[in-house]
Structure formats: C-alpha cells, structure tokens
Amino acid sequence: MTRTPIPQRIHRGERKIVIFWSDDHEGSYRARDLRLNCQCANCVDEMTRTPLLDPASVPPDVSAVAISLVGNYAIKIDWSDGHNTGIYTYERLWEMCGCEKCRSEKGE
Numbered sequence: 001m002t003r004t005p006i007p008q009r010i011h012r013g014e015r016k017i018v019i020f021w022s023d024d025h026e027g028s029y030r031a032r033d034l035r036l037n038c039q040c041a042n043c044v045d046e047m048t049r050t051p052l053l054d055p056a057s058v059p060p061d062v063s064a065v066a067i068s069l070v071g072n073y074a075i076k077i078d079w080s081d082g083h084n085t086g087i088y089t090y091e092r093l094w095e096m097c098g099c100e101k102c103r104s105e106k107g108e
Contacts (some may be wrong), residue, residue, distance in 0.1 A: 004091045010075065012064045017077075019093060027097040035062050035079055037096065038086035057081075 005021040017034065019027040035058050038044075043053040059081055066078040070087050078084040 004094045006072075006090060007075070007093075010067055012067055014063055015061065017064055017067070021094070025097075025101075026099065027093065027102070028099040029093070029096065030098060031063050031079075032058060032060060033098065034064075034077065034088065034096070035081070035083065037092075038083065038088075039092075040086035042083070042085055 005023040005025065007019045008022050009020040011018040011020075013031075015031045017029045017031060019029070021027060036053065036055055038053065044051055061080075063080045064077045065080050068076050068078075070076050073091075074087040074089040075093070076084070076087050
C-alpha cells in the first residue's frame with residue numbers, strides 16, 4: 001500500500017487551492033469543486049451517503065476564507081458561503097487532485 005504524501009504548504013487563492021505535497025507534487029484544486037465534495041453530515045447523509053447539498057446553493061465564486069490543520073491527517077476549510085463543518089483528509093485530497101498531470105493520468 002502506497003503512503004499518501006503530506007502537504008508541506010497550502011496556498012489559498014481566490015478560486016483555487018494549491019497544495020505542495022511532500023513528494024514534490026503540486027496539486028491544484030478548484031475551490032467550488034472542493035466545496036461541492038464536502039463529506040460532512042450537512043452535505044452527505046451519514047447512513048446512506050446520499051448527497052444532501054444542492055449544487056445550485058453553492059455560489060460559482062465560492063472561496064476558502066481560512067484553512068486549518070486537523071491533526072496529522074486532514075484540513076478544515078471555512079468557506080465564503082458560511083459553511084465550515086467539513087474536513088478533507090490528505091488521502092481524499094490526493095485522490096481529488098485536479099492538476100493537469102493528474103487529469104491526464106485519469107483520462108480526463
């Protein structure tokens with residue numbers, strides 16, 4: 001099993017978050033994509049995993065207001081739309097990377 005790299009730096013842009021990983025990879029994440037993929041109990045039913053978040057309720061220009069570490073395994077993002085209860089594990093962020101290299105490897 002491959003170990004997930006650890007973020008070394010996180011840059012919070014206006015509509016994008018960039019993570020500089022410990023394996024020298026630079027991951028790029030659109031803010032709205034991250035917001036829409038929140039897995040908290042307000043956004044996803046805990047029992048059925050059915051999405052509860054209406055994508056139309058998330059503004060196109062949503063941005064990260066603040067980012068904080070959660071232990072040694074995740075980050076918490078305070079969003080400009082007022083949402084702040086979700087956490088994003090390093091493993092999930094690694095899998096969600098939207099940089100050009102990762103998109104081409106995924107065939108997107």
